[in-house]
Amino acid sequence: MEDLDPDLLDLTRSARTVTVLTGAGMSAESGVPTFRDPGTGWWARWSPEELATPEAWESDRELVWSWYLWRARTLRAVRPHAGHLALARRTGRVHVVTQNVDDLHERAGSEVLAHLHGSLLAFRCSVCERPWDASEELRLDLPADEHARERPPECPACGGAVRPGVVWFGEPLPPGALERAADAVAEADLVLVVGTSGLVQPAASLPLVAAGRGVPVVEVNPVDTALTPHADHTVRARAAEALPRLLARRR
Numbered sequence: 001m002e003d004l005d006p007d008l009l010d011l012t013r014s015a016r017t018v019t020v021l022t023g024a025g026m027s028a029e030s031g032v033p034t035f036r037d038p039g040t041g042w043w044a045r046w047s048p049e050e051l052a053t054p055e056a057w058e059s060d061r062e063l064v065w066s067w068y069l070w071r072a073r074t075l076r077a078v079r080p081h082a083g084h085l086a087l088a089r090r091t092g093r094v095h096v097v098t099q100n101v102d103d104l105h106e107r108a109g110s111e112v113l114a115h116l117h118g119s120l121l122a123f124r125c126s127v128c129e130r131p132w133d134a135s136e137e138l139r140l141d142l143p144a145d146e147h148a149r150e151r152p153p154e155c156p157a158c159g160g161a162v163r164p165g166v167v168w169f170g171e172p173l174p175p176g177a178l179e180r181a182a183d184a185v186a187e188a189d190l191v192l193v194v195g196t197s198g199l200v201q202p203a204a205s206l207p208l209v210a211a212g213r214g215v216p217v218v219e220v221n222p223v224d225t226a227l228t229p230h231a232d233h234t235v236r237a238r239a240a241e242a243l244p245r246l247l248a249r250r251r
């Protein structure tokens with residue numbers, strides 16, 4: 001990774017309130033595949049856009065349920081990386097807003113202000129919306145064959161099918177999530193955008209709001225994205241290598 005601009009380091013190390021918007025690239029080095037990089041294995045034959053939709057749920061609940069269960073169970077094998085830990089340990093106010101549905105930020109010690117697209121570990125009844133405790137289900141090992149189909153459980157209260165607590169394309173964000181994220185951007189004197197292609201709204205607009213207010217925006221991503229033109233600084237590097245350097249305590 002190239003040396004970082006001293007002015008950038010001064011900015012990232014001295015900012016009083018840092019709001020961080022993370023995407024799938026933040027979890028990539030922990031072993032959680034991103035959405036738009038070519039996948040591998042059984043589930044790579046579907047794109048998330050094909051499965052993460054109400055239509056997919058209506059047409060093949062077992063397939064959609066099996067995909068989310070497999071993803072939730074694989075989380076047990078992954079660990080937060082140095083970038084997650086650097087965020088969690090940074091002194092001063094750090095607001096974490098994520099598009100990710102894993103719990104890696106929390107496991108590193110960060111409090112997540114908003115999971116804009118929900119969580120793999122939150123399940124609820126698709127009819128009465130009652131939360132469903134998945135601990136039993138998630139304790140089970142991954143099925144031997146990745147493509148084992150499992151039936152979604154029935155809600156003990158109303159018999160409806162239990163669904164993942166993830167926001168599907170076309171669905172509204174969790175109540176209050178976007179407002180909390182917008183407040184965090186409004187409060188920030190630095191916005192870090194880490195590991196997102198900036199293609200999905202409304203999350204992708206958050207850094208633009210900061211830029212519009214003259215708040216410095218720093219992008220951490222190995223490649224250019226839709227947000228790059230709006231960033232004041234771009235760090236062409238992976239999150240696990242860049243964040244510890246960007247957020248180290250001032251000497």
Ligand code: APR
Pocket residue numbers: 022023024025026028029034035036037048099100117194195196197198199200220221222223225237238239240
């Ligand atoms: N460090 C930093 N960035 C990385 C790394 C890494 N190690 N590896 C990959 N990236 C970058 C990629 O270059 C890409 O720009 O992470 C980004 C991942 O982009 P997407 O796969 O599009 O994920 P994301 O932007 O989070 O998608 C947003 O789309 O599918 C929906 O709901 C889903 O939350 C998701 C949303």
